[in-house]
Amino acid sequence: MSLPTVQHISECFIKPQYTSEESKQPIHLALWDLAMLSVHHIQKGLFFPKPPPSSDDPKQPINDLLTNLKESLSLTLLHFYPLAGRLATIKQENPPSYTVFIDVENSPGAKFIYAVLDSTISDILSPVDVPLVVQSFFDHDRAINHDGHTVSLLTIQVTELIDGIFIGCSINHSVADGTSFWRFFNAWSEIFEAKRKNLSNFSISRLPIHNHWFPEGHGPMINLPFTHHDQFLSRHEAPKLRERFFHFSSESLSKLKAKANSEFNTNKISSLQALSALIWRCVTRVRRLPYDQQTSCRMAINNRTRLDPPLPEDYFGNSIQTVRGITTAGELLEHGLGWAAWLLHQAVTSHSDKLTREWVESWLASPFIYQLGQFFDPCSIMMGSSPRFDMYGNQFGLGKAVAIRSGYANKFDGKVSLYPGREGGGSMDLEVCLSPDSMRSLESDEEFMNALDLSTEIH
Incomplete structure (x- = not known):
């Protein structure tokens, strides 16, 4: 039995709550970051029980959740500001040189999508194989990291099901590895909980360190020996799996x-x-x-x-x-x-x-x-x-x-x-x-x- 399709209801861009001097500077990619330019984003997410409807307005709990997720995301991006940027490139023909960096200033921010699916959590989890519809719970489908020049480096997609909520996170893999991905997710959850409890302090327990590592004698700019991205990019289509x-x-x-x-x-x-x-x-x-x-x-x-x-x-x-x-x-x-x-x-x-x-x-x-x-x-x-x-430590109320x-x-x-x-x-x-x-x-x-x-x- 095929499942219904995911319907996008709205989308917007989220920026850090305010701009810091640090975030105005270009962030040059380290060699491990650059090596990832032709692979896909990291796409992971979590199913949660749906909050009970309000007697006054059945949609109010979802609207409140979306508002709180957006506001806490804006606060989290104060610390994880590279995720609000876009990739940019400086290149020259002779000698061949291609330098990629993160530009936070000239970017609309991280993307936030609200979508719905007329299915239950059980419809997704009960089949033996993972249903293909799960791929629609994430942005950047089939995008490669170099596409971060024109698409967001971070997208949060909140998909409302009949009895559940799926919070899907897609992050450019040239900007973050798995460790950094879950550090961001954990910090976002931490700030959400602090905001939900009306705490005055929205600080996080573990601050990210954005000073990229370069071996002695190299950096902060690494010039790739190319003149055009076609020389080092390819798009892989998975076989039937x-x-x-x-x-x-x-x-x-x-x-x-x-x-x-x-x-x-x-x-x-x-x-x-x-x-x-x-x-x-x-x-x-x-x-x-x-x-x-x-x-x-x-x-x-x-x-x-x-x-x-x-x-x-x-x-x-x-x-x-x-x-x-x-x-x-x-x-x-x-x-x-x-x-x-x-x-x-x-x-x-x-x-x-x-x-x-x-x-x-x-x-x-x-x-x-x-x-x-x-x-x-x-x-x-x-x-x-x-x-x-730490995946199951993220709760978002x-x-x-x-x-x-x-x-x-x-x-x-x-x-x-x-x-x-x-x-x-x-x-x-x-x-x-x-x-x-x-x-x-x-x-x-x-x-x-x-x-x-x-x-x-x-x-």
């Missing part, structure tokens, strides 16, 4: 972690590494790859703590790379879970300041822009997002969120995203994107299904 959520309770993850450590006679493998190894092994099996086919499991990793000296935890921007375990399909499946998890453990623990700076020097010598097609390896998987991000969902952005066959489970306690949700044939086989894979806590599985 099935997208499904799987829930792992804290108990099932504890068993999985214990199994991996026991098999390799260690106690250093984490739950996240054990779970990543499990999905890597199971997806490789259902793909029926040749024995000698190389396969890898990529994992996004935060560079803030890897650098020496480390970057502040509240560094706002991108500070991520990927690390990976590599082997052949035959070797991966001949060995056990612990062997695969140890490959991933080694990839994570060996990612040091030295390796990070070597990557930086290599990039500076020959700058490149990530292309989504590079990550679409039909023989590998990519683990994104993190269960460590609506209580604890019911579920997390994401948009179309940055998905391909083998993309897996990790989220905290709603009940907490170390539980996790896996958002898995696979070809229809591979997903069908995964649903009957004995190793994978045995590891699931079926009594609490969600879709």
Whole structure:
């Protein structure tokens, strides 16, 4: 059964409540930011119960919510002012030079959309696969980050359902990584709650740091060796996919972690590494790859703590790379879970300041822009997002969120995203994107299904 379509009711632009001197200055993108210019935005959002209608005016609670969301967003943008800007470029032909920065002054601000959908939360969450209509809960559908020259760097879309509210956030990935994305979301929720309680102080507990990191001798302007954006941009269209959520309770993850450590006679493998190894092994099996086919499991990793000296935890921007375990399909499946998890453990623990700076020097010598097609390896998987991000702590006066969902952005066959489970306690949700044939086989894979806590599985 197809669901109704999302109808946009209104949209406007939100600026910081007032302009600071700091926000009038151009913000030059660091190298990790520039590398993201050709990939999609970050699109994540939360389902909440709908506030009860008022006896006087059934729409009043929604109108009040929209007003409070807009006003608290304007206050939040005082601290996260880059999100109210647009990208701008200075370029020259000879020698080739293309410099991208954030211009906050010459921008209408962040975008705010109010939309409605004649469906219930259950209509969205009950089907086995994530319905395509979820993609309409976000702005910037199929946009790449370089489009931030003409479209907002941040859009909030509030979609009203019959019995719920979905707050979807789309942020330009050249401006923020996952850590920065959720720092913004947490701060917005914090300010909303302070405003709702009529507190006089709208300060936030963690202030973002906007001083971008550049290696010694470089910055604040990095010139890309191009004369036109066509030389480094591409647009990736995902193949036909099935997208499904799987829930792992804290108990099932504890068993999985214990199994991996026991098999390799260690106690250093984490739950996240054990779970990543499990999905890597199971997806490789259902793909029926040749024995000698190389396969890898990529994992996004935060560079803030890897650098020496480390970057502040509240560094706002991108500070991520990927690390990976590599082997052949035959070797991966001949060995056990612990062997695969140890490959991933080694990839994570060996990612040091030295390796990070070597990557930086290599990039500076020959700058490149990530292309989504590079990550679409039909023989590998990519683990994104993190269960460590505080997602369910955002409430906006609506209580604890019911579920997390994401948009179309940055998905391909083998993309897996990790989220905290709603009940907490170390539980996790896996958002898995696979070809229809591979997903069908995964649903009957004995190793994978045995590891699931079926009594609490969600879709």
